[in-house]
Amino acid sequence: MRQVLEIPSPPRELTRARLAARRATQSRALLSDCRFCAHDCGVNRLIGERGVCRAGAEARIFSAQMEAADELELIPTYAIAFSGCDLRCAFCVTGRQSWNAAAGRVLETSQVAAMVEQALDEGARTVMILGGEPTIHLPSVLDLVARLPEEARLVWKTNAHGSAIARRLLRGLFDVWVADYKFGNDRCAERLALLPGYQRVVRDNLVWASGETDLIVRHLLMPGHVECCWQPIAAWLGETLPGVKVSLRAEYWPKWHFALHPELVRTVNDTELERARSIAACCKLNLVP
Amino acid sequence: MKKTKSQREKEPGSELLVLPDGRVMVHNLTPCLAAVLTVLDPADRVMKARASVRPGKNLRS
Numbered sequence: 001m002r003q004v005l006e007i008p009s010p011p012r013e014l015t016r017a018r019l020a021a022r023r024a025t026q027s028r029a030l031l032s033d034c035r036f037c038a039h040d041c042g043v044n045r046l047i048g049e050r051g052v053c054r055a056g057a058e059a060r061i062f063s064a065q066m067e068a069a070d071e072l073e074l075i076p077t078y079a080i081a082f083s084g085c086d087l088r089c090a091f092c093v094t095g096r097q098s099w100n101a102a103a104g105r106v107l108e109t110s111q112v113a114a115m116v117e118q119a120l121d122e123g124a125r126t127v128m129i130l131g132g133e134p135t136i137h138l139p140s141v142l143d144l145v146a147r148l149p150e151e152a153r154l155v156w157k158t159n160a161h162g163s164a165i166a167r168r169l170l171r172g173l174f175d176v177w178v179a180d181y182k183f184g185n186d187r188c189a190e191r192l193a194l195l196p197g198y199q200r201v202v203r204d205n206l207v208w209a210s211g212e213t214d215l216i217v218r219h220l221l222m223p224g225h226v227e228c229c230w231q232p233i234a235a236w237l238g239e240t241l242p243g244v245k246v247s248l249r250a251e252y253w254p255k256w257h258f259a260l261h262p263e264l265v266r267t268v269n270d271t272e273l274e275r276a277r278s279i280a281a282c283c284k285l286n287l288v289p
Numbered sequence: 290m291k292k293t294k295s296q297r298e299k300e301p302g303s304e305l306l307v308l309p310d311g312r313v314m315v316h317n318l319t320p321c322l323a324a325v326l327t328v329l330d331p332a333d334r335v336m337k338a339r340a341s342v343r344p345g346k347n348l349r350s
Contacts, residue, residue: 063302068339069318075342076320093316253306253314267308289338 016173017146023169024142031057036138036166037086038201053086053133055101059140060084062097062104062132064115066124071216071247072289074155074176077126078119080112082141085132087159089182089193091222091264095256098132107140113147120152126176130157135166145173156213160205161195167208177209178216178247181237184229192261203236210241216288218247224263226272231279238283245288248280 014022030036031045041051048056063081070077081094084101097103116127127148134141135158145154156174160181181202183189189198209215219233230248237246250268258264268276280287304316313326323340327333 063317065302065317066319067317068320068323068342069315072338072342075339251314253316267312267314289335 016150017148020142020173021146023173024139024146027142027169028139030165031139035163036135037133038161038163038197039086040163051086053084053101053136055084055136057139059107059137060102060104061107061112062094064112066119066122067128070128070155070157070178071245074126074128074178076124077128077155078116078124079128079130079157080116080144082107082129082131082134082137084136085159086136086161087133087193087195090257090260091192091252091254092256093253094132101132101136107137107144109140109144109147112144116148116152120149126153126155128155128157128178129174131159133159133161135159135162138166138169142169142173158205160202160209161198162205164204167205171212174213176214176216177212178218179206179209180218180220181206181233182220182229184225184232188225188229192264203240206241206244210244214245215241216245216247217241218249220249220252221268221272221276222252222264223266223268223272226275226279230276234279234283234285238285242284243286246280246285247288248276248285250276 033042034045034051035042037053039052043049043051045055045057050056060083061080062083063079065079066076067079068075081097083097083103085098088099092098129141134156148154153176154174155176155178156170157178158180160179183192183198186196186198189195206215206217217237219230221230237244250273252268254265302317303319303322306314308314315322315326318339320340320342323336326336327340330336
């Protein structure tokens, strides 16, 4: 049976920790009919059924460390990477862990919360929750958020393929969303990530996030995909979300199943990078370093 | 001494790709690694910016 999730707006006096704890309980029950991402599988993860992401009820992480590769306003960030993802991008830089929800080690929230506190003491500006894709592990993520210091600035790094249910559960908890806009058309999304109906989902998520939180839209420029992917993405962002922060990343390198797609066997060249920047300028995008 | 799979998984890690033209690409760049790469190529302004970021605290407004 399709679930109806009523999640009222957070009362102002409710702390983030209490709000997250409350929603963690709600979301744990939703694992019995999982619809956290736009695949809308409806499987019962509590009894071992698996959807597209293959994740069970228990979340695992494959990395937790201080990082400096993200946008300058966020670093140094303490990045906690959850195993498993609902996408199947052939070029995934962490394919071994992102395609395998059983990779890494079981998330022990109190232990990771202690690591976060230490990182904040050592000067982390932000705490970033990422994957794989963290949306598929919402109950555990919310458990973790409930244990994090109230003053920590939290970053939600997502593939922007979450469902409306996931958005309601996340509302008001993260200070910044870093959301990928990977493909500029559904054909490339289907070919490179086995992903149907991508444009509608990613755009719904980005429009919602732009109204709810500080949003950075990230696009990884890929070789041979400047015109088919970046150009339409830039045009849409310029028209629909003028002024939104856009992070154009050029550090693609051939990894994982890249060899399945002839154009992905090399890095982005200077001509493509120049063209991409020119498109960004034409669309008056607010590029952030 | 050879490390077990479990030990390796618990250790933070970064990856480097050095291209034939000398460009270096990094995955999971840490602040320390950014500082090292800045020494190798002082002209890399992007890396310099990442290496020079000063730790801060509690930016939540």
